[in-house]
Structures are given as C-alpha cells and as structure tokens.
Amino acid sequence: MRRIISILMENEPGALSRIVGLFSQRGYNIDTLTVAPTDDETLSRLTLTTRGDDRKIEQITKQLNKLIEVAKLVDLSEGAHVERELMLVKLKASGVQRAEIKRTVDIFRGQIIDVTPALYTVQLVGDSAKLDAFVDSIGGASVVEVVRSGVSGIGRGDKVLAL
Amino acid sequence: MELLSGADMLIRSLEAEGVEQIFGYPGGSVLHIYDALYRHKTVEHFLVRHEQAAAHMADGYARATGKVGVVLATSGPGATNTITGIATAYMDSIPMVILSGQVPGHLVGEDAFQETDMLGVSRPVVKHSFAVKCASEIPETIKKAFYIASTGRKGPVLIDLPKNVTNPADLFEYTKPEKVVMRSYNPVSRGHAGQIKKAVDEIMRAKRPIIYSGGGVVQGNSSDLLVQLVEKLGCPITCTLMGLGAYPGDAKQSVGMLGMHGTYEANMAMHNADVIIAIGARFDDRVTNNPAKFCTEATIIHIDIDPASISKTITADIPIVGSVQQVLGDMLGQLGRTKDSVDAEALEAWWARIEEWRGKQCLSYDVPVGEKMKPQQVVETLWKVTNGDAYVTSDVGQHQMFTAQYYKFKRPRQWINSGGLGTMGFGLPAAMGVQVACPDKTVVCVTGEGSIQMNIQELSTCLQYRLPVKIININNQALGMVKQWQDMQYDKRHSHSYMESLPDFVKLVEAYGHVGMRVDDFADLEAAMEECFALKDRLVFMDIYVDPNEHVYPMSIAGESMKDMILSKTERT
Numbered sequence: 001m002r003r004i005i006s007i008l009m010e011n012e013p014g015a016l017s018r019i020v021g022l023f024s025q026r027g028y029n030i031d032t033l034t035v036a037p038t039d040d041e042t043l044s045r046l047t048l049t050t051r052g053d054d055r056k057i058e059q060i061t062k063q064l065n066k067l068i069e070v071a072k073l074v075d076l077s078e079g080a081h082v083e084r085e086l087m088l089v090k091l092k093a094s095g096v097q098r099a100e101i102k103r104t105v106d107i108f109r110g111q112i113i114d115v116t117p118a119l120y121t122v123q124l125v126g127d128s129a130k131l132d133a134f135v136d137s138i139g140g141a142s143v144v145e146v147v148r149s150g151v152s153g154i155g156r157g158d159k160v161l162a163l
Numbered sequence: 164m165e166l167l168s169g170a171d172m173l174i175r176s177l178e179a180e181g182v183e184q185i186f187g188y189p190g191g192s193v194l195h196i197y198d199a200l201y202r203h204k205t206v207e208h209f210l211v212r213h214e215q216a217a218a219h220m221a222d223g224y225a226r227a228t229g230k231v232g233v234v235l236a237t238s239g240p241g242a243t244n245t246i247t248g249i250a251t252a253y254m255d256s257i258p259m260v261i262l263s264g265q266v267p268g269h270l271v272g273e274d275a276f277q278e279t280d281m282l283g284v285s286r287p288v289v290k291h292s293f294a295v296k297c298a299s300e301i302p303e304t305i306k307k308a309f310y311i312a313s314t315g316r317k318g319p320v321l322i323d324l325p326k327n328v329t330n331p332a333d334l335f336e337y338t339k340p341e342k343v344v345m346r347s348y349n350p351v352s353r354g355h356a357g358q359i360k361k362a363v364d365e366i367m368r369a370k371r372p373i374i375y376s377g378g379g380v381v382q383g384n385s386s387d388l389l390v391q392l393v394e395k396l397g398c399p400i401t402c403t404l405m406g407l408g409a410y411p412g413d414a415k416q417s418v419g420m421l422g423m424h425g426t427y428e429a430n431m432a433m434h435n436a437d438v439i440i441a442i443g444a445r446f447d448d449r450v451t452n453n454p455a456k457f458c459t460e461a462t463i464i465h466i467d468i469d470p471a472s473i474s475k476t477i478t479a480d481i482p483i484v485g486s487v488q489q490v491l492g493d494m495l496g497q498l499g500r501t502k503d504s505v506d507a508e509a510l511e512a513w514w515a516r517i518e519e520w521r522g523k524q525c526l527s528y529d530v531p532v533g534e535k536m537k538p539q540q541v542v543e544t545l546w547k548v549t550n551g552d553a554y555v556t557s558d559v560g561q562h563q564m565f566t567a568q569y570y571k572f573k574r575p576r577q578w579i580n581s582g583g584l585g586t587m588g589f590g591l592p593a594a595m596g597v598q599v600a601c602p603d604k605t606v607v608c609v610t611g612e613g614s615i616q617m618n619i620q621e622l623s624t625c626l627q628y629r630l631p632v633k634i635i636n637i638n639n640q641a642l643g644m645v646k647q648w649q650d651m652q653y654d655k656r657h658s659h660s661y662m663e664s665l666p667d668f669v670k671l672v673e674a675y676g677h678v679g680m681r682v683d684d685f686a687d688l689e690a691a692m693e694e695c696f697a698l699k700d701r702l703v704f705m706d707i708y709v710d711p712n713e714h715v716y717p718m719s720i721a722g723e724s725m726k727d728m729i730l731s732k733t734e735r736t
Contacts, residue, residue, distance in 0.1 A: 062471035071347035
C-alpha cells in the first residue's frame with residue numbers, strides 16, 4: 001500500500017543523507033521525495049512516498065524516529081489529508097493537435113506556461129493520480145519531457161505537524 | 164574568560180566527561196590533538212598497532228565498565244581502519260565516541276592526501292555523527308556525543324575534526340557546557356504503567372513461563388533486578404549470547420543459552436512456553452530460527468528501550484518500551500503488591516518437563532582415550548582454574564560458542580564478545596581494553612588460530628603497556644566453524660578452511676617479549692594453565708592443540724522451529 005510519510009527534521013547538513021541512507025540500508029524503497037526548509041529555518045519538512053504493508057511501514061517510521069535529527073513525523077495516509085504534486089511537461093503541439101492539447105490542459109485545469117511553434121510547456125498541480133491521468137490522456141507520443149516535484153502533503157482539519 | 168585552541172578544548176571537554184583513557188594512533192590530521200595530549204597529561208593514551216584494535220579496545224573498555232570508550236584516529240586510512248570496530252560496537256549497542264581527524268576544511272572535497280568522507284563511510288554503523296566546522300563548537304559537540312552514545316539504546320557516535328579546527332594558533336573562548344538540550348532527541352521513556360500491569364497479569368496466569376534475557380539487561384545495569392524477578396517468579400531463565408552473566412549461569416533456574424547453539428533445555432523450554440518474558444533482547448535470527456515457526460503457543464511480553472526492536476521480527480503481544488531498569492523496577496513493585504500468586508502446581512509440572520530435557524545432558528561429549536583433547540575440555544579447565552571468575556573475551560567461531568556454553572558466567576560484564584557483527588580479531592584488543600579498565604583483574608582472551616591472527620600485532624601494544632592478558636588459543640588448525648558447516652552442508656569439501664603454514668605461536672609471542680606455552684596433551688593442561696595464571700604480571704599465550712574434527716552442538720536445524728536441533732554427529736531431535 002502506498003504511504004505518504006511527512007517528516008519534520010533539523011535543517012542540518014547530513015540529515016537528508018541519513019534519511020535516504022536508512023531506506024537503502026534497510027531495503028525500503030522511496031518512490032518520491034521532496035524537502036525544503038519551513039517558516040522556521042532551523043527545521044526542514046521532508047515528504048516521501050513509499051510502499052509496504054502495515055508491519056513494514058511501522059518499522060520504517062520507528063527507524064526514522066530513531067534518527068537524531070528527526071524531530072517528528074506522521075504517516076499522512078493514516079488519516080484525512082491533502083496531497084499535491086507539481087508537474088511541468090513539454091508536449092508536441094502542432095497542427096490540429098494544438099487545439100486538442102489546449103482543451104485537455106483546460107479540462108485538467110493546467111496552465112500553458114511556455115509556447116513555441118511546435119511545443120507547449122504545461123504546468124499541472126494535483127495528486128499523483130491526476131498527473132498520471134493527464135499524461136495518459138495526452139498520449140505518450142506527444143510527451144517530450146516530464147518533470148515531477150514529488151508529493152507534498154498536509155493533514156486536513158486541525159491536525160498539525162509542528163514542534 | 165579563558166582562551167583555548169580547539170585541540171586544548173577537546174582535551175578539556177574529554178576531561179569534563181570524566182575520560183581517563185583513550186585509544187588511538189597518530190597521523191597528520193590529528194597532530195595538534197596529539198600535541199595537546201602530550202602537554203595536558205590528564206588523559207592517558209594507549210597507542211595501538213592498528214586502528215581497528217583501538218576501536219575494539221575502547222569497546223572492551225566500555226563493555227567492562229559501562230563507561231563510554233573513546234577512540235582517536237587520523238583522517239583517511241586511520242579512520243577507515245576503525246570502521247569494523249565501530250560496526251561491532253553498533254551491532255551490540257556499546258557506548259563509544261570516535262574522534263576522527265579530517266583534512267583541513269579548505270581541502271575537504273578536493274581528494275586531498277588522506278582524505279576520506281568519514282561521515283559518509285561510517286553513517287550506516289553509527290548512532291549519530293557530527294562534523295565540526297569551527298573550534299568553538301567543540302565543547303558542545305563533545306557533550307552531545309557523549310550524551311547520545313550513553314543514553315537510550317547506546318551506540319557509537321563519530322566526530323569528524325578537520326585539522327584547522329584544532330589549530331593551536333587560533334584561540335577561542337572556552338566555556339564548559341552545563342547540559343545538553345536537543346529538541347529532536349529525547350531518549351528517556353518510561354514503560355507504560357498499564358502495559359506493565361497487563362504483563363504482570365499475564366505472568367500470573369502463566370502455566371509455563373520463561374524469561375528470555377538479553378544484552379539490554381547488561382547494558383542497562385539491571386542484573387540485580389533480573390535476579391529478583393527470577394526468584395520471585397520461580398520460572399526458568401535463558402540468556403542470549405549477549406546476555407550471559409546477567410543471571411548466574413550455574414544457578415538452578417538457569418537453563419543456559421538459547422538459540423542456534425543454545426542448550427536443548429533452553430530451546431525446548433522456549434518452544435513449549437505459554438508466556439515468554441523478553442527483556443532487553445531483540446529476537447535475533449540466531450535465536451528465533453524460522454520466525455514463522457517461532458514459539459507459536461506463547462504470549463510474548465517484550466521489554467526494550469528501543470521501540471524499533473519491538474515487533475521487528477516477532478510480533479509482541481504486550482510491548483513495553485522503556486529502560487529495562489525502570490520497567491523491571493515497576494514490575495517488581497506491582498508483583499510485590501498483587502494478591503495473585505503464580506500457579507505453583509503448574510510451575511512444578513513445568514519444571515518436571517524441563518528437568519527431563521536437562522536429563523538429556525546436551526553438553527556432554529565423548530573423550531576417546533588416546534586421542535587429541537576436546538576444545539570443550541579446554542574451556543571447562545579454564546573455568547576451573549579461574550574459579551569461573553575471570554573476565555573472558557572471545558573471538559568468533561567454534562571457540563566462542565564453546566566458551567559461551569561451558570564457561571558458566573556469574574556476573575554481568577564478565578563475558579565480552581562480538582555477538583551481533585561476529586568480528587574475528589575482536590578478542591585480543593577487547594581483552595586489552597578490559598585489562599586497562601581493570602588492571603588488577605584476571606582477563607582472558609579465548610581465541611582460535613584463525614581469529615588471533617587478525618589482530619596479533621597488538622601483542623606489541625601489550626608489551627608497551629604491560630597488559631598481562633592471558634590468551635587461550637584453541638588451536639584446531641582449521642577455521643573450525645567454517646569447516647563444521649562444510650562438513651555438514653558441503654559434503655566435507657573444505658574450501659579454504661584450513662590454516663596451513665601456521666606460525667610457531669610460542670616463538671612468535673616470545674619474539675614480542677611475552678611468555679608462550681604449547682600444550683598437546685590434556686593430561687598437562689591443568690598444570691600448564693595454573694602456571695599461566697600464576698604469572699600475574701606477564702602476558703601468557705597458551706597454544707593448545709585440540710581435536711580438529713570437533714563440532715559445536717546442539718545446533719538448530721535451519722528453517723525450522725526452536726525445538727528442532729542437531730544434538731551430535733549422529734543424533735537429531
């Protein structure tokens with residue numbers, strides 16, 4: 001099962017390598033990873049997605065918690081949450097295709113952020129499934145380049161991950 | 164206000180942590196620190212012959228005393244040589260601080276002479292690590308390192324020190340930090356009172372209880388509480404390889420070690436138990452055998468300071484996260500107050516079954532007349548000659564298992580071996596660290612002709628510091644455990660398990676300035692050992708030739724449950 005683990009950690013050199021190292025060392029996979037400082041610049045927020053059954057995820061979260069620089073973490077997928085991912089995608093857009101691609105971008109509420117006579121560069125935000133669905137509807141033949149940010153997430157309602 | 168260089172601050176910070184002895188080897192990046200050691204003379208430094216030995220010495224020192232062992236090595240090869248020692252300490256949760264030199268900050272990343280990314284290399288085998296960027300960070304970093312190493316589940320902490328931060332020309336204001344605050348590290352946790360209550364209720368209902376005690380009881384200084392609990396419950400106790408000595412091995416309620424080479428009675432009692440009380444043990448694969456077939460009847464109570472150890476391999480029914488000392492204390496308190504009592508009748512029946520298993524005498528062995536002595540005889544004679552009272556370290560292999568099985572350890576910290584990592588070459592330097600910590604005690608290293616050659620250069624260190632370690636070399640002229648597996652699983656194809664062209668160990672140790680003895684005949688063994696231990700102030704190396712074909716039994720049958728064992732070359736359960 002896919003899980004989103006969100007970590008609040010000390011913004012210190014070496015902290016990220018310890019987290020990433022833990023995954024390879026113990027044979028866990030990271031599907032996506034995104035990290036940046038928070039409003040408090042001494043803290044970073046790292047969000048990663050991984051896969052595993054309850055037992056494996058429990059072990060992953062326990063091992064992460066043991067790392068000295070990890071202040072707090074939450075498995076967002078355990079409760080109601082919002083997840084978003086940003087995608088920048090370069091698409092072949094010439095001739096009759098051009099209008100069709102524009103329509104599809106609108107349907108997915110994307111934005112065309114750069115244009116050449118033969119290409120559109122599209123920005124799209126949503127959960128990972130929506131981004132997948134967009135690429136599918138455009139069709140592989142039109143896709144020139146895909147850049148995805150990895151998943152970010154936050155709990156719904158009153159739930160807060162903070163110190 | 165006091166102005167000090169980084170190197171001087173380092174020594175002062177070590178003094179502040181109560182460090183009296185450190186183990187290391189100099190080199191370019193740590194010369195400022197060595198100069199400070201020379202000038203201060205407050206911290207005694209032991210010069211090894213290979214940095215791996217410095218780490219094992221610090222480790223042995225820490226295991227014998229419970230204090231943090233300290234290692235000092237230069238950048239590059241000096242630091243990387245300590246890695247096996249760090250990994251050994253990490254696997255067995257031993258408190259250690261490693262000070263590794265680094266090339267000056269402005270050269271870092273340029274592939275400078277003797278540069279290695281030591282933080283990267285060590286990352287998977289340390290509890291934590293620090294890179295010092297400025298001398299003024301040294302006092303606080305040292306304090307944090309000692310705090311992390313010695314609290315919670317203990318372990319090694321590495322500090323990388325670029326040469327420029329210890330420069331004697333750069334002076335900084337020194338203030339001794341009073342306490343450390345780390346918002347993201349809060350190791351002290353109290354075992355949940357409700358969970359402890361649940362555990363006590365379960366124990367009271369048990370008909371076939373057993374205590375399974377591990378290294379956490381030793382590291383957590385809780386042997387006295389364990390003894391009280393065993394007495395109170397009247398149940399059998401088995402100790403892991405790392406836990407031996409926490410409960411006296413010759414006491415009636417002890418059923419010996421469990422696991423791959425555990426006793427028949429210990430493994431049978433575990434398999435048939437209805438309640439297992441695991442204390443500071445981690446259900447290691449050498450204990451559980453096949454997790455799917457592990458003690459399927461039992462309710463498992465698991466006490467451990469590390470939440471990640473709980474339900475990692477075997478699901479705990481009643482998990483209790485907390486220090487063994489606090490949890491056992493609370494548990495004994497609750498047991499003292501409860502009106503319930505253990506089911507005496509069921510317990511009696513349980514002991515009757517255990518006595519039946521004991522009756523099998525799984526550790527008995529044949530001694531054919533006129534043949535070479537057995538390695539077991541060596542350990543039993545050692546136990547007799549030292550009154551079972553010596554500090555014993557071991558290397559890794561058959562001799563390690565024989566020592567664990569036949570030397571009945573009386574007290575915690577008496578038995579020192581590399582349990583988790585299984586590091587050959589550990590025994591001698593570890594014994595040296597113990598001898599440094601306990602100069603007046605008898606310290607023995609039980610080893611084999613394979614393991615001893617992995618750090619034999621330390622005989623030179625022993626002479627320099629007059630460390631009168633006694634080395635019992637159980638010489639079977641083969642890598643015994645490898646050969647045993649090849650006998651059993653590879654149709655006796657002894658691929659590279661012979662030690663041909665062995666040195667004359669007696670001449671070798673004499674060349675190092677020590678006393679060597681060779682024993683071939685069991686009839687001479689006891690007298691020779693008496694002679695060896697009478698030489699109180701000398702290192703004595705006893706090269707004892709034993710039966711090269713002996714195997715360690717019992718031995719679990721791989722992939723099966725705890726009750727499935729090979730008991731001898733001809734008998735299985």
